Amino acid sequence: MTTIKIASVPEHFNLPWHLAIENKEFQKQNIDLQWIDVPEGTGKMCQMLRSGETDIAVILTEGIIKDINAGNPSKLVQIYVQSPLIWGIHVAANSKFQNLDDLQHTKAAISRLGSGSQLMAYVNADNQGWNTDELQFEIVNTIDGAVEALTNGTADYFMWERFMTKPLVDKGIFRKIADCPTPWPCFVIAVREEILAEKPEIIKSILSTINQTTKNFKNIPNIDTVLATEYLQKLEDIQEWLSLTQWSQENIDEKLLNNVQKQLFQLKIIDKIGTFEEIVKSI
Structure with a gap:
């Protein structure tokens, strides 16, 4: 069993991960996926990727692109939520x-x-x-x-x-x-470069498993009620949120990455525009 640590915010976007873990979908792939809730958000997760406290982060697009530009030794491996936050x-x-x-x-x-x-x-x-x-x-x-x-x-x-x-x-x-x-897809999946080098097949398996879960997520019976109960939301609010939210099973492309970086550069959030190869890894 390979242990992989994954971190993200304790929010409704991440229920697909929790369902896959509870259903032992990762264990079936011989992976012990250990979830870490990070209520502090993206800045804290960037720090955790840098220090090795987590191997994977489901993280805001703009925040991780900024931090990879600033030397975070991680790569984007997939868009997780395509719709804006x-x-x-x-x-x-x-x-x-x-x-x-x-x-x-x-x-x-x-x-x-x-x-x-x-x-x-x-x-x-x-x-x-x-x-x-x-x-x-x-x-x-x-x-x-x-x-x-x-x-x-x-x-x-x-x-x-x-x-x-x-x-x-x-x-x-x-x-x-x-x-x-957000003027871009809101959440991406980032992985430390060390893990990508050592365990590419494990990461590929994790992505395949979560993608299968997100593809079918909205069709789960009573998923709106489950979400409302789990995250203390009104049912009508969750139903509106579900109608607006679109998960992704694709990686970020060069055109979209450059568009995000140009906007961050114009806002002086980053001081240079990184190359596609510096920021993204296709696996």
């Missing part, structure tokens, strides 16, 4: 801010430097025509930290996946004032 832009429920224009020159709560919550703050600012050099950040680590920061006023707004944050809106803790979809 819809980031909700949230303020405290009793905040004086009512619309996006009010948030110019205010402080964004982010999980950590290099996280999706930081990178998407740049994308949102650019969409609004704000000066991205003037963005201010407060590191809060997790969504619980964001609740604390927005409630006590150490930060003014917080960008996080819209549906996972909806329960906080429903409870009257946050108020959503806008959406900001």
Whole structure:
């Protein structure tokens, strides 16, 4: 049995992985796939790939491309979710801010430097025509930290996946004032280069197994109810999310990679555009 560690956020996108693990689909391939929940998000997962704490990460596209550009010894092996991530832009429920224009020159709560919550703050600012050099950040680590920061006023707004944050809106803790979809597929699968070199067939087997699960995922009977129960969501919210979400079984192509990098470069999130071979590995 080969042990492989995989890390990602504890969110509804990843239920296919949990179902495949519970159904022993990886064990049938003689693989012990050990799942690590990372509520801190992409910045933390980049660090874990660098340190060898995880072998694989299911991770935000923009965050891992940025970190591979900065020397992370990993490669993208597949797009996991083809559809955009819809980031909700949230303020405290009793905040004086009512619309996006009010948030110019205010402080964004982010999980950590290099996280999706930081990178998407740049994308949102650019969409609004704000000066991205003037963005201010407060590191809060997790969504619980964001609740604390927005409630006590150490930060003014917080960008996080819209549906996972909806329960906080429903409870009257946050108020959503806008959406900001990613201009690219939201999640990719990244693997440390050392693992790719040593165990390419194992990685190929893992991808084949998860792809079979995601292909059939929406057809699982009552999957909407399972998701709503597991992730404390309203059924109608999950049904809307399922209708918007499209998993992928393909790798990122050069045109799409360059398009993402050009946008990150224009936003000064990366200072160079890497080659396809530096960032992507076809297996």
